Amino acid sequence: MAEVKAEKEGIGVTLLFIASPLLLLALWEIGVRAEWLDHRFFPAPTTIVAEIVRLFAEDNLLIDILASLRRIGLGLLAGFPTGLAIGVAMGRWKWARAFFAPLVAFTYPIPKIAILPLLLIIFGLGETSNVMVVVIGVFFLALINTYAGVRQIDHEYFDVARVYGISRWQVLRRIVLPAAFPDIFTGLKLAVGYGLILIVAAEMVAAESGLGYRIWTSWETYVIKELYACLMMISIIGVVLAVILEKIEGRLVHWKHTG
Numbered sequence: 001m002a003e004v005k006a007e008k009e010g011i012g013v014t015l016l017f018i019a020s021p022l023l024l025l026a027l028w029e030i031g032v033r034a035e036w037l038d039h040r041f042f043p044a045p046t047t048i049v050a051e052i053v054r055l056f057a058e059d060n061l062l063i064d065i066l067a068s069l070r071r072i073g074l075g076l077l078a079g080f081p082t083g084l085a086i087g088v089a090m091g092r093w094k095w096a097r098a099f100f101a102p103l104v105a106f107t108y109p110i111p112k113i114a115i116l117p118l119l120l121i122i123f124g125l126g127e128t129s130n131v132m133v134v135v136i137g138v139f140f141l142a143l144i145n146t147y148a149g150v151r152q153i154d155h156e157y158f159d160v161a162r163v164y165g166i167s168r169w170q171v172l173r174r175i176v177l178p179a180a181f182p183d184i185f186t187g188l189k190l191a192v193g194y195g196l197i198l199i200v201a202a203e204m205v206a207a208e209s210g211l212g213y214r215i216w217t218s219w220e221t222y223v224i225k226e227l228y229a230c231l232m233m234i235s236i237i238g239v240v241l242a243v244i245l246e247k248i249e250g251r252l253v254h255w256k257h258t259g
Protein backbone atom coordinates (compact mmCIF):
# COMPACT_ATOMS: atom_id res chain seq x y z
CA MET A 1 0.00 0.00 0.00
CA ALA A 2 2.79 2.39 0.89
CA GLU A 3 4.43 1.80 -2.49
CA VAL A 4 1.14 2.45 -4.33
CA LYS A 5 0.61 5.64 -2.34
CA ALA A 6 4.14 6.81 -3.05
CA GLU A 7 3.67 6.06 -6.75
CA LYS A 8 0.44 8.07 -6.86
CA GLU A 9 2.10 10.95 -5.06
CA GLY A 10 4.95 10.82 -7.54
CA ILE A 11 2.52 10.98 -10.48
CA GLY A 12 0.72 13.89 -8.85
CA VAL A 13 3.96 15.80 -8.34
CA THR A 14 4.97 15.17 -11.95
CA LEU A 15 1.61 16.44 -13.22
CA LEU A 16 1.94 19.59 -11.12
CA PHE A 17 5.49 20.06 -12.42
CA ILE A 18 4.16 19.99 -15.99
CA ALA A 19 0.90 21.85 -15.35
CA SER A 20 2.27 24.98 -13.69
CA PRO A 21 4.31 26.28 -16.67
CA LEU A 22 1.57 25.21 -19.11
CA LEU A 23 -0.95 27.25 -17.10
CA LEU A 24 1.29 30.30 -17.23
CA LEU A 25 1.74 29.91 -21.00
CA ALA A 26 -2.01 29.48 -21.49
CA LEU A 27 -2.75 32.67 -19.55
CA TRP A 28 -0.08 34.46 -21.57
CA GLU A 29 -1.61 33.22 -24.84
CA ILE A 30 -5.08 34.30 -23.77
CA GLY A 31 -3.79 37.70 -22.69
CA VAL A 32 -2.21 38.36 -26.09
CA ARG A 33 -5.19 37.10 -28.11
CA ALA A 34 -7.59 39.15 -25.98
CA GLU A 35 -5.27 42.15 -26.53
CA TRP A 36 -4.67 42.60 -22.80
CA LEU A 37 -0.97 42.37 -23.68
CA ASP A 38 0.68 44.22 -26.56
CA HIS A 39 1.83 41.55 -29.03
CA ARG A 40 4.67 43.83 -30.19
CA PHE A 41 6.34 43.52 -26.79
CA PHE A 42 4.81 40.23 -25.58
CA PRO A 43 4.49 37.80 -28.50
CA ALA A 44 2.12 34.90 -27.90
CA PRO A 45 3.76 31.62 -26.79
CA THR A 46 2.57 29.93 -29.99
CA THR A 47 4.32 32.66 -31.98
CA ILE A 48 7.51 32.15 -29.97
CA VAL A 49 7.41 28.38 -30.51
CA ALA A 50 6.95 28.94 -34.25
CA GLU A 51 9.97 31.29 -34.17
CA ILE A 52 12.05 28.64 -32.38
CA VAL A 53 11.15 26.10 -35.07
CA ARG A 54 12.10 28.64 -37.77
CA LEU A 55 15.42 29.44 -36.11
CA PHE A 56 16.30 25.74 -35.89
CA ALA A 57 15.33 25.15 -39.52
CA GLU A 58 16.66 28.31 -41.16
CA ASP A 59 19.06 30.15 -38.88
CA ASN A 60 21.37 27.62 -37.18
CA LEU A 61 20.02 28.09 -33.65
CA LEU A 62 21.40 24.67 -32.72
CA ILE A 63 24.96 25.88 -33.39
CA ASP A 64 24.53 28.73 -30.91
CA ILE A 65 23.00 26.41 -28.30
CA LEU A 66 25.91 24.00 -28.65
CA ALA A 67 28.39 26.89 -28.42
CA SER A 68 26.89 28.00 -25.10
CA LEU A 69 26.75 24.46 -23.73
CA ARG A 70 30.36 23.81 -24.77
CA ARG A 71 31.53 26.90 -22.87
CA ILE A 72 29.58 25.85 -19.79
CA GLY A 73 31.06 22.36 -20.03
CA LEU A 74 34.60 23.65 -20.30
CA GLY A 75 34.01 25.98 -17.36
CA LEU A 76 32.67 23.13 -15.25
CA LEU A 77 35.57 20.83 -16.17
CA ALA A 78 38.13 23.46 -15.18
CA GLY A 79 36.42 25.17 -12.24
CA PHE A 80 34.55 22.45 -10.36
CA PRO A 81 37.41 19.98 -9.65
CA THR A 82 39.63 22.86 -8.53
CA GLY A 83 36.99 24.18 -6.15
CA LEU A 84 36.30 20.65 -4.91
CA ALA A 85 39.97 20.01 -4.13
CA ILE A 86 40.41 23.26 -2.22
CA GLY A 87 37.08 22.74 -0.43
CA VAL A 88 38.20 19.32 0.78
CA ALA A 89 41.55 20.73 1.91
CA MET A 90 39.85 23.56 3.82
CA GLY A 91 37.44 21.15 5.44
CA ARG A 92 40.13 18.72 6.55
CA TRP A 93 43.19 20.78 7.47
CA LYS A 94 43.56 23.94 9.55
CA TRP A 95 46.51 25.21 7.53
CA ALA A 96 44.39 25.15 4.37
CA ARG A 97 41.56 27.03 6.10
CA ALA A 98 44.01 29.60 7.44
CA PHE A 99 45.45 30.17 3.96
CA PHE A 100 42.36 30.05 1.73
CA ALA A 101 39.55 31.38 3.97
CA PRO A 102 40.66 35.05 3.80
CA LEU A 103 41.14 34.81 0.04
CA VAL A 104 37.65 33.34 -0.43
CA ALA A 105 36.06 35.93 1.89
CA PHE A 106 37.83 38.69 -0.02
CA THR A 107 36.97 37.57 -3.57
CA TYR A 108 33.63 35.74 -3.29
CA PRO A 109 31.43 38.87 -2.83
CA ILE A 110 32.60 40.32 -6.16
CA PRO A 111 29.88 39.74 -8.81
CA LYS A 112 31.44 37.27 -11.20
CA ILE A 113 30.13 38.97 -14.34
CA ALA A 114 31.77 42.18 -13.11
CA ILE A 115 35.11 40.44 -13.58
CA LEU A 116 34.46 40.07 -17.33
CA PRO A 117 36.00 43.47 -18.30
CA LEU A 118 39.19 42.49 -16.47
CA LEU A 119 39.22 39.11 -18.23
CA LEU A 120 38.78 40.87 -21.57
CA ILE A 121 41.80 43.01 -20.81
CA ILE A 122 43.86 39.95 -19.86
CA PHE A 123 42.67 37.41 -22.45
CA GLY A 124 41.06 39.61 -25.10
CA LEU A 125 37.83 38.92 -26.97
CA GLY A 126 37.28 35.23 -27.58
CA GLU A 127 36.57 31.89 -26.02
CA THR A 128 39.00 32.15 -23.11
CA SER A 129 37.29 35.15 -21.54
CA ASN A 130 33.85 33.54 -21.83
CA VAL A 131 34.97 30.25 -20.34
CA MET A 132 36.93 31.91 -17.54
CA VAL A 133 33.81 33.71 -16.29
CA VAL A 134 32.15 30.32 -15.87
CA VAL A 135 35.29 28.81 -14.32
CA ILE A 136 35.39 31.49 -11.62
CA GLY A 137 31.69 31.24 -10.78
CA VAL A 138 31.70 27.44 -10.71
CA PHE A 139 34.89 27.35 -8.64
CA PHE A 140 33.34 29.21 -5.69
CA LEU A 141 30.15 27.13 -5.66
CA ALA A 142 32.16 23.90 -5.69
CA LEU A 143 34.49 25.13 -2.95
CA ILE A 144 31.81 26.43 -0.58
CA ASN A 145 29.51 23.41 -0.87
CA THR A 146 32.36 20.92 -0.59
CA TYR A 147 33.78 22.71 2.44
CA ALA A 148 30.35 22.67 4.12
CA GLY A 149 29.94 18.96 3.36
CA VAL A 150 33.35 18.01 4.74
CA ARG A 151 32.98 20.11 7.89
CA GLN A 152 29.72 18.38 8.87
CA ILE A 153 31.30 14.89 8.91
CA ASP A 154 31.34 13.42 12.43
CA HIS A 155 34.91 13.40 13.79
CA GLU A 156 34.36 9.91 15.20
CA TYR A 157 34.88 8.52 11.71
CA PHE A 158 38.33 10.07 11.55
CA ASP A 159 39.17 8.83 15.06
CA VAL A 160 38.28 5.27 14.04
CA ALA A 161 40.31 5.61 10.85
CA ARG A 162 43.31 6.81 12.89
CA VAL A 163 43.00 3.86 15.29
CA TYR A 164 43.02 1.39 12.41
CA GLY A 165 45.91 3.14 10.69
CA ILE A 166 43.99 3.99 7.54
CA SER A 167 46.02 6.19 5.19
CA ARG A 168 45.04 9.75 4.32
CA TRP A 169 44.21 8.71 0.76
CA GLN A 170 41.88 5.96 2.00
CA VAL A 171 40.25 8.38 4.48
CA LEU A 172 39.63 10.76 1.61
CA ARG A 173 38.28 8.06 -0.69
CA ARG A 174 36.26 6.02 1.82
CA ILE A 175 35.07 8.63 4.32
CA VAL A 176 35.40 12.24 3.17
CA LEU A 177 34.12 12.10 -0.40
CA PRO A 178 31.20 9.67 0.23
CA ALA A 179 30.03 11.60 3.31
CA ALA A 180 30.29 14.98 1.61
CA PHE A 181 28.92 13.78 -1.72
CA PRO A 182 25.34 15.11 -1.25
CA ASP A 183 26.69 18.61 -0.62
CA ILE A 184 29.16 18.28 -3.48
CA PHE A 185 26.34 17.28 -5.83
CA THR A 186 24.23 20.20 -4.61
CA GLY A 187 27.17 22.41 -5.54
CA LEU A 188 27.23 20.81 -8.98
CA LYS A 189 23.53 21.51 -9.55
CA LEU A 190 23.97 25.13 -8.49
CA ALA A 191 27.09 25.43 -10.64
CA VAL A 192 25.33 24.22 -13.79
CA GLY A 193 22.51 26.74 -13.38
CA TYR A 194 24.86 29.55 -12.45
CA GLY A 195 27.13 28.66 -15.37
CA LEU A 196 24.18 29.06 -17.75
CA ILE A 197 23.45 32.52 -16.32
CA LEU A 198 27.08 33.61 -16.53
CA ILE A 199 27.72 32.40 -20.05
CA VAL A 200 24.62 34.09 -21.45
CA ALA A 201 25.66 37.37 -19.81
CA ALA A 202 29.25 37.00 -21.05
CA GLU A 203 28.18 36.17 -24.62
CA MET A 204 26.26 39.44 -24.85
CA VAL A 205 29.57 41.30 -24.64
CA ALA A 206 32.43 39.01 -25.60
CA ALA A 207 31.23 36.49 -28.18
CA GLU A 208 30.06 36.17 -31.76
CA SER A 209 28.01 33.04 -31.14
CA GLY A 210 25.85 31.54 -28.43
CA LEU A 211 22.43 32.29 -26.99
CA GLY A 212 23.61 35.44 -25.21
CA TYR A 213 25.00 36.79 -28.47
CA ARG A 214 21.68 36.10 -30.22
CA ILE A 215 19.72 37.85 -27.46
CA TRP A 216 21.92 40.93 -27.72
CA THR A 217 21.75 41.13 -31.52
CA SER A 218 17.98 40.59 -31.38
CA TRP A 219 17.72 43.55 -29.03
CA GLU A 220 19.96 45.70 -31.24
CA THR A 221 17.89 44.92 -34.35
CA TYR A 222 14.57 44.95 -32.45
CA VAL A 223 13.61 41.41 -33.50
CA ILE A 224 11.43 40.75 -30.47
CA LYS A 225 10.25 37.28 -31.51
CA GLU A 226 13.81 36.01 -31.78
CA LEU A 227 14.70 37.56 -28.42
CA TYR A 228 11.82 35.72 -26.73
CA ALA A 229 12.67 32.53 -28.61
CA CYS A 230 16.21 32.58 -27.20
CA LEU A 231 14.94 33.34 -23.71
CA MET A 232 12.54 30.40 -23.95
CA MET A 233 15.35 28.12 -25.14
CA ILE A 234 17.45 29.13 -22.13
CA SER A 235 14.52 28.23 -19.86
CA ILE A 236 14.05 24.88 -21.60
CA ILE A 237 17.77 24.07 -21.36
CA GLY A 238 17.76 25.01 -17.68
CA VAL A 239 14.79 22.76 -16.94
CA VAL A 240 16.24 19.83 -18.92
CA LEU A 241 19.59 20.10 -17.16
CA ALA A 242 17.88 20.36 -13.76
CA VAL A 243 15.76 17.26 -14.43
CA ILE A 244 18.79 15.28 -15.64
CA LEU A 245 20.79 16.22 -12.55
CA GLU A 246 17.85 15.35 -10.27
CA LYS A 247 17.64 11.90 -11.86
CA ILE A 248 21.39 11.37 -11.48
CA GLU A 249 21.24 12.52 -7.86
CA GLY A 250 18.37 10.12 -7.19
CA ARG A 251 20.56 7.23 -8.32
CA LEU A 252 23.88 8.29 -6.81
CA VAL A 253 22.59 9.82 -3.56
CA HIS A 254 19.66 7.49 -3.03
CA TRP A 255 20.06 7.42 0.77
CA LYS A 256 19.36 11.16 0.86
CA HIS A 257 15.81 10.56 -0.35
CA THR A 258 14.91 7.70 1.95
CA GLY A 259 13.40 7.74 5.40
